[in-house]
Structure formats: C-alpha cells, structure tokens
Amino acid sequence: xxxxxxxxxxxxxxxxxxxxxxxxxxxxxxxxxxxxxxxxxxxxxxxxxxxxxxxxxxxxxxxxxxxxxxxxxxxxxxxxxxxxxxxxxxxxxxxxxxxxxxxxxxxxxxxxxxxxxxxxxxxxxxxxxxxxxxxxxxxxxxxxxxxxxxxxxxxxxxxxxxxxxxxxxxxxxxxxxxxxxxxxxxxx
Numbered sequence: 001x002x003x004x005x006x007x008x009x010x011x012x013x014x015x016x017x018x019x020x021x022x023x024x025x026x027x028x029x030x031x032x033x034x035x036x037x038x039x040x041x042x043x044x045x046x047x048x049x050x051x052x053x054x055x056x057x058x059x060x061x062x063x064x065x066x067x068x069x070x071x072x073x074x075x076x077x078x079x080x081x082x083x084x085x086x087x088x089x090x091x092x093x094x095x096x097x098x099x100x101x102x103x104x105x106x107x108x109x110x111x112x113x114x115x116x117x118x119x120x121x122x123x124x125x126x127x128x129x130x131x132x133x134x135x136x137x138x139x140x141x142x143x144x145x146x147x148x149x150x151x152x153x154x155x156x157x158x159x160x161x162x163x164x165x166x167x168x169x170x171x172x173x174x175x176x177x178x179x180x181x182x183x184x185x186x187x188x
Contacts, residue, residue: 003031006041011088011095013115015043016102017074021109030109032076033134043113045072047134052078055124055131059167060158062121063087063147063175070116072136080129081105083159084112087119087147091185097178099156119147123158123166146175153178 007016017038019030031037038044055061062085075084085101104110105126114120122131149156149172160166176184 003034003037004041006043009100011086011098011100012093013090014086014100014118015041015113017041017043017111017113019109019111032111033074043074045074045136047072047074047136049135049138050132051135051139052130052132055129056167057124057127058164059124060121060149061169061172063119063149063151063154063156064121065089065117065119065145065147066137066140066143067145069137069140069143071139072116073114073120073133074111075104075114075120075122075131075133076109076111077104077106078130078132079106080124080126081107082122082124082126082129082131084122085120085156085158086112086114087154087156088117089119089181090115090117097154099154101156101158121149121156123160125159125161145181146172147178147181148172148175151178 003020005018021028021030082104083101084104085099087099088095102112
C-alpha cells in the first residue's frame, strides 16, 4: 500500500482516507483514487458516476440517501472546507442511527468512504467550497430520501460558527424525522 492511509471510526464501514502527497517547488501530485490501493485497504467498490458541486458558506446539504438503489460514496473537497457527516441507516447494525463527522478540506486532502445505506450531508465552513464524489450506483431521482439535518434523535453536532446563517434547499427544509424514516422502513 503506502499511497493512502486509512483510518476507521466507531461506525463499521466508514473510512477516512488520506492520500500520500508528493510535493516540491512546482506544486504537488497525489493519486485520489487507485482501485488496487483501495482494495488492499478493504474498499473493494466499483464506481460508476462522479459528481461535483459548488456551494457557498453556510450551505448545508443533507441528510440524503437512496432507498432501492443505495450508493457507496467516496467524497472529498477540492476547494474550501466542509464538515461531512454520515449516518448509519443499516438495519440490524450495532451503530444504527449513529453519526460520524469529519472535516474535509483542500488543505488536508482527506476523503470519506461511505458505504451503502448511510445518509450523507455536509456543511460548508469556508466562503466557497467545491465538493466531489464517486458513486457506486447511478442517481435515481425518484428513489431519493432524506432526514432532517437537525433531527434530535440522531443529534448531529454540526460545527456552526456563531453568526453563520444556514442555507438549505426547500427539499431539505421539508425532510422528515428519523422516527418517520424508521416507521416508513417498517411498512416496506
């Protein structure tokens, strides 16, 4: 291995990936993804779609997931800084309903691998951020779901600086609770 460092957390399956950066007076080079290195680190996924978004300070996106077509995601920031969050929605998991958050930035170059059946969201902390991610399945607009970013049963501790005004989409303002999600899953 050697090209990436992989850290685990209290939620099985989530992994923080830090690439090796080779720098000199010209700048730097790094591999952001190498299938062989990721497989060796226990992340054996085939990604079929890459996405990129740009957001300004205070934008909070999430917590999003797909029901029938869940996606593994490998997320990172190429400009700016975000606080990235994943919530375990795997039924039967010991950490079901628990969350993990990590600071992703252009400086630290960290990535977060999020397995299928997690809700995902992020908060932009810098003036501007560009967020990129790989997905293991295609986006299905009629299959998306969400949970409120401030759901008290999940209790994400977003690092919202004093004076920051949150900017949410209409869709995210109307997301349901974790309890409603659980009741809906029981009915499926």
